[in-house]
Amino acid sequence: GAVVSQHPSWVICKSGTSVKIECRSLDFQATTMFWYRQFPKQSLMLMATSNEGSKATYEQGVEKDKFLINHASLTLSTLTVTSAHPEDSSFYICSARPSGRLEQYFGPGTRLTVT
Amino acid sequence: GNSVTQMEGPVTLSEEAFLTINCTYTATGYPSLFWYVQYPGEGLQLLLKATKADDKGSNKGFEATYRKETTSFHLEKGSVQVSDSAVYFCALQDQAGTALIFGKGTTLSVSS
Numbered sequence: 382g383a384v385v386s387q388h389p390s391w392v393i394c395k396s397g398t399s400v401k402i403e404c405r406s407l408d409f410q411a412t413t414m415f416w417y418r419q420f421p422k423q424s425l426m427l428m429a430t431s432n433e434g435s436k437a438t439y440e441q442g443v444e445k446d447k448f449l450i451n452h453a454s455l456t457l458s459t460l461t462v463t464s465a466h467p468e469d470s471s472f473y474i475c476s477a478r479p480s481g482r483l484e485q486y487f488g489p490g491t492r493l494t495v496t
Numbered sequence: 497g498n499s500v501t502q503m504e505g506p507v508t509l510s511e512e513a514f515l516t517i518n519c520t521y522t523a524t525g526y527p528s529l530f531w532y533v534q535y536p537g538e539g540l541q542l543l544l545k546a547t548k549a550d551d552k553g554s555n556k557g558f559e560a561t562y563r564k565e566t567t568s569f570h571l572e573k574g575s576v577q578v579s580d581s582a583v584y585f586c587a588l589q590d591q592a593g594t595a596l597i598f599g600k601g602t603t604l605s606v607s608s
Contacts, residue, residue, distance in 0.1 A: 487540040
């Protein structure tokens with residue numbers, strides 16, 4: 382149980398285009414999902430907290446107009462990288478917290494490469 | 497603010513050696529503490545956790561004890577295997593259950 386999927390697992394896009402990444406909790410409902418970014422050989426940095434039915438809370442330094450987050454249902458959150466640039470290339474990881482519990486379960490990540 | 501500090505890697509060991517990866521934290525109140533493991537090319541997996549002082553988390557031969565007096569949560573395994581080669585992340589979560597705060601990760605490489 383407690384499986385989280387991400388789609389796509391990897392994506393290559395051209396500079397200036399937008400990319401949408403999906404995060405789904407497959408066998409549980411998640412009121413809260415989190416989006417992290419991981420640079421090569423570095424730790425995960427929290428980008429934003431996504432709550433179902435409300436606006437996401439962004440961490441300091443994360444552009445909310447560039448990284449659009451939507452959490453329209455208890456099993457799906459999406460991250461859209463708008464007007465992508467090469468410096469947005471990274472590994473994006475989501476996690477989902479089952480309603481009423483503290484643990485987070487992580488998706489496998491999405492490798493984004495912007496050319 | 498809350499933070500996690502873990503030992504720099506990489507850690508290179510021979511099979512069946514004893515493993516310790518140090519982790520200390522700074523937090524107000526009583527956070528929950530976690531160890532996550534990331535195998536090459538995969539996402540993070542919860543390895544073990546402890547939610548209060550003196551709790552011991554254990555899984556797959558790994559152990560860590562929540563020590564409030566030393567604000568530590570060191571990861572140990574008595575006999576590592578090649579399959580344990582991965583990156584290990586120590587993390588904390590505050591009492592409100594907000595997002596995890598991660599250490600920088602420690603790469604473990606085990607050779608046969």
